[in-house]
Amino acid sequence: MTDFTPGQRWLSESETELGLGIIKELDYRLVTVEYPAVEEERTYAINNAPLSRVTFDTGDTIRTEGELELTVAEVNELNGLKVYMAHPAGEPDNIQPVPETLLGHTLRLNSAMDRLLSNQLSSNRWFELRVDALNAHCVQQQSRIKGLRGPRIDHIGHQLYIADQVANRYAPRVLLADEVGLGKTIEAGLILHQQLLTGRASRVLVVVPPALVHQWFVEMVRRFNLHFSIFDRERLDALQPETSIKDMLAQIIAEESIAEEKGEAPSNQDNPFLTEQLILCSTDFLAECDIDELAAADWDLLVVDEAHHLEWSEDAPSEGYLRVEAVARQARGLLLLTATPEQLGLESHFARLRLLDPDRYPSLAAFREEQSHYQEIAQLAGDLHDQPSWDADLISRAQALLPDMNIDDDNREAVLAELLDRSGPGRVMFRNTRHNIAGFPLRTVHGYPLPLPDEYRYDSDESLEGQLHPESLYHDDRWCALDPRVSWLEQFFKQHRHDKVLVICASRHTASDLHAHCNYKLGMNIAMFHEDMDLIERDRAAAFFADEVDGAQALICSEIGSEGRNFQFAHHLVLLDLPLNPDLLEQRIGRLDRIGQREDIQIHVPYFEGHAQEVLYRWYHEGMNAFEHTNPAGHDIYLRSRDALEPLLSSDPEYTAIDALVEETRVITDELHTLMETGRDRLLELSSCDSDKADALKAALQEADDSSPLPFMQRVFDRYGVDQEEHSDTAVILKPGPHMRDAFPGLPDEGITMTDDRATALSRDDMQFMTWEHPMVTGSMEMLLGEDRGKAAVSLLKNPRIKAGTLLIEAIYTVESMAPRHLQADRFLPCTVIRHLLDGNGKNISQAISHDGLSQQCHKMDKPLSRKIVSSQKPLLEKLLKGNEAAAAKEAEAIIASSLEAMRKEQSHELARLKALQAKNPAVREEEVTALENQTAQLEKLLSNAQCQLNAVRVIVAGGE
Structure with missing residues (x-):
């Protein structure tokens, strides 16, 4: 059994991208490792933890938390921890102690080279599969529609537009108020899926009426592959430890006393709502649970369906409303769903808006005053949009509201956009109706x-x-x-x-x-x-x-x-x-x-x-x-x-x-419909769906559908021993094969039927929809890239035009940043592949032949012969690969510099736009601006520290035809 000591630095063999880990906790069978570079933790069984101890020897270069590079002069050990006596380059007398706990959290690895030179070789097919997985991973990270392509939904413009607008915000707090039948649940699911996939959210609470619990559970699983845990009284009771009332009271008093002495709030380590990341519960359960515990469970997003049932008045808000408010105040993001917004009561509409932003909507009286002027703006927006040409009266009305703009037909789009930005409620509310959405049957x-x-x-x-x-x-x-x-x-x-x-x-x-x-x-x-x-x-x-x-x-x-x-x-x-x-x-x-x-x-x-x-x-x-x-x-x-x-x-x-x-x-x-039509808000409709942007999203999704992951996944299935059986022209049956070595991500023992055709998936709930965002696809790619297989290979090149015995090296480098997922650094620096093809003199000839073209001519070589070639050519291989590191690093520097420039440009533009919009429209929250500023500062540091790493290498030896 491996000896672990808290503070030691270890590396995950299966997830090297996590960076350098630090032993955090130990018990008799488990070890918990913290990975500060990505703000994540992993817990492993001690007897089979996939961890490698990271130590340095005299002469090695180490990097501290403060990004200081030092040369190791001496290595000591104290209580199981390494202490490096090191000095800055060129200052051998400036010795300073560096405990391993203070080492930097990133680590430059050349494991592909190490595996090659130590003859840890994989087959040619594993190498090619690894390279294809890297390329696919890069393409997915760069996708404009990340988070939208995976769900089992129709390409419906207004739903895609709302999801794209809301999900890209920090901690969105909005009211989804589409008319019945237009898909509020799908919009909420799209937002959840994108926020979870991109790392903006990880903990979600959904509260729905009792009759809709099953519907939400099924919709989230079937359409979005999101598996919520349903919490009810029985589940909560099962999570409670069997403790007598006397012992429970004694424990509570003791915890509160300790917390008071330390000036801290009581611990919530036994909070049952922290046992799951995605929780679904009914409004009945909300009414009876411990609301303080629920509110304290650190929610990234709270979703409340049928929010119009939350009754509120200035003098006597309902208990249900107060309970939702208690959770909403502590949750970072909030989605309220209702089909009946302000048309059926200004007071109830205000009650929902104050849940979203109590600072923006402090009192009903102020809201009434604001709304008295708003209808004039909404009417103007409708007239500007509907009138084919603007007469003098309409121009005059617009000029009164936008005195600093040139109001004329030629400037139509800019005028409407400015009106929506200044006055539009689309920052906090989206409502589409059948008036402005086509495609419904009679x-x-x-x-x-x-x-x-x-x-x-x-x-x-x-x-x-x-x-x-x-x-x-x-x-x-x-x-x-x-x-x-x-x-x-x-x-x-x-x-x-x-x-x-x-x-x-x-x-x-x-x-x-x-x-x-x-x-x-x-x-x-x-x-x-x-x-x-x-x-x-x-x-x-x-x-x-x-x-x-x-x-x-x-x-x-x-x-x-x-x-x-x-x-x-x-x-x-x-x-x-x-x-x-x-x-x-x-x-x-x-x-x-x-x-x-x-x-x-x-x-x-x-x-x-x-x-x-x-x-x-x-x-x-x-x-x-x-x-x-x-x-x-x-x-x-x-x-x-x-x-x-x-x-x-x-x-x-x-x-x-x-x-x-x-x-x-x-x-x-007739009375209620007249009231609703009178209250029909054209400004809100215009800000709830931009048809041009919606069409662009639909086109991008259609293009993505044409790029199926199935051909790639069929090769993965073959490599990992998953049995494939044809079901129909558009579907395949997958089952664990007799030679499958390990559990395959997302594959149950009884098997599964999958289709990569959206139309089939929409009509067949018994099939799963295979996209690049499906958990089986993402999980298998993570498994493949996290393993060592495919990192080093030797193959035989059969080409009569190339002299037998010619040696080539195909080196695959990746450039990526180790950053917490919520920062979304891959928007600017997605995992990027650099391919070099070296001849015997170290010259890069990759432009002469592509990877795919080369792979068609590469064939299997017996392992004994492969190892013999590597052993005999080891000095040359090491020399060529180390000599090529500088060239790869130079390319990487250009990629990193370009990503930094793009980040600075986009972030500064978005910050300027958000501040300008905030000056005109108070619906923009100050915390959104602050979050963007903090994100920019963190991205600047993390992108600058991006690494270039040799991810896979293939030695190619030319032979006879």
Whole structure:
């Protein structure tokens, strides 16, 4: 067993890019190593830690934390730690002690050369794979759309634009308020994915209503490969240590006493919310948990869905609002999601904005005053955008708000941009509506009145559940034989035998009974989907439904079918019953009503005459037109018409009473829609989506889709022993092979099906979407580049034009900076490959033949012969490679200088823009400016210390044809 001592310096053999580590903690079986260069830690098992001790000998050059280079004159040891007696170059008498704890955190390594000269050789194919992985890694780091290409989403412009605008900010605090159906959850997921992938965030808390916990969990996994841990009361209890109340109180008192003596806050080391990085919980859980513990868990991002449910008033904010506020004040970033922003109440809109930035929105009175002037600006923005030419009156109105600008048609874009910068709420709020987003299908509803069976006639004291869903009174599927909706559905399936049909009903029991009746008694090809099925079973059911050739004609879902799934390949929707919640109805229709739906949606509603189902159908259709148009005001319409609606659902309704309800609902609907249209904010719409930038993002993503990682990954699978089986033209089945030596990243024991085709991925939830950002791809590249395989190789060159015995060296250098991920140094200095091809005289002839061209002529050489060649030519190889270091370093210096110049230029430009914008628009937070200044200072230092390292080397010997 290796002897470790805190303070010793060790290097990770599998992750050399972490820099020089320092032993931080030890116990009887684990060792924790801190890597200060990248601000990360690793914990290893002591008996098999992949670590190498780093020590220096007399004559070596060391570098201190203060970037001072010294020459080692003597090496001593004290309590297991090395102490180097060293002096500056040329000053041998200026000896100073340097404990190894004070060594610099970066380390210049030539491990590829060391492996070559010590005959630690890999095959030619491993070398080529390593070089291809390096090149791919460099390309991905330079990508303009980093973080956007990996998610399983359609290329929808406004979603991409919002994600790109928000995710590139430091600790974004924004309100995502797109209209129902426009994809707020996808926008939030894109922002989370990009922030996590780029290192801007690592700890995320998502709070959603209880009914949406499962939907969010599935969406984050399926679309974004983000695996959240769901926290509820049972999970929290399981994390608590089994301690008596007496012992617990004693521990708390002791900790507080120690903290008081030291002047510190009590330790949060036992905080259960620190056990996971990504946590998802419900608003019910938020209401009962220890809010102080939750708030203290160091969140980078807090996400709150359905934020309009947080009730607030100046005198009496709700408990739920106060709890969210407690976490939001300590979280660095905040995303609030709501489909109903300020149109339905200035006070509630202010309440959400003050969560985002309490300093910017200190009081409701000040906000009212500000809003009284804002509408004039919003109206002006709409007129400037819509009018084909600007008349004198419009120019005069614009000049009054922008006195320092030249207002004319030729300067249209600059005028609009300046107006948005000065007054636009797009810094804190994004809202797109169907007014300004194209691509949605039409919706048509078909009602089918059916006679009510005698068995379904209910007493007035029957529960509302029994009235709305009379089949729930049966405990088996006997109701299917007497329910006219079932016989109607049978005929409907026969009439639409070539169409895909989605059937949604409220209860899983209804869905199960109906599925059994249609499948086994009627002999139909029907799939089922409900909450008692596990995720794999649901995926299989959805895939069976999606299959165009051998798949199910219909999918019968419980209410969960309206959550988190996209069935836009179908355009027939049957609602076997209707929910009481208008938002839930819109969610059901939203499974088909998506951007990209190619057919008009046909909504079919069988209902019982003279029954609660008819009341609901007419209330929705005639009262609020909720089937054929989206209804963002649905929840408020329900609240205002509930007193007239619910009595009609609990007794035999009279048609005059239904007519009165419909008329009352229509009046309420018209009033609320007029209010929303009056409050329609053109300035907000214009700042929420820049169509030119959105189109550019879509084009870049399409280009990225054309560059599939599958060919590269197939070679990786072959090298690591992953079995590949063809599934279809666009998909492959991957399984652990019998010769696979180690666990492969992202590959479960049961195997996995993957596709690199976006269209297939969108229609097949049972398949994973392979992109360059998929965890399997990134994980396998990290594994490959973190290993020693491929760093040194010898190959045989077969080319009749080259004299046998000719020796060539292909040296692959990389230039990169060791920097914490959150600084995103790779924006300016991505990992860059320098390739040199040396002849026997040390001349670089890489321009004569490319790496790919050379590799086509290089062939396997037996290892004994390879080692013999290296041993016999070792002095020459060492001389050529060391002589070439200066040339590679010179190229690297030019690359580093260029990156520094680009960084300074971009950062100074962005800082100037942000400060100018802050002077005009107070929505720009001071901490954003400070963060940018700090980032620039750190990047200046870290980029200047970037290293050039020999990453792989191949010795090539020419032989006969």
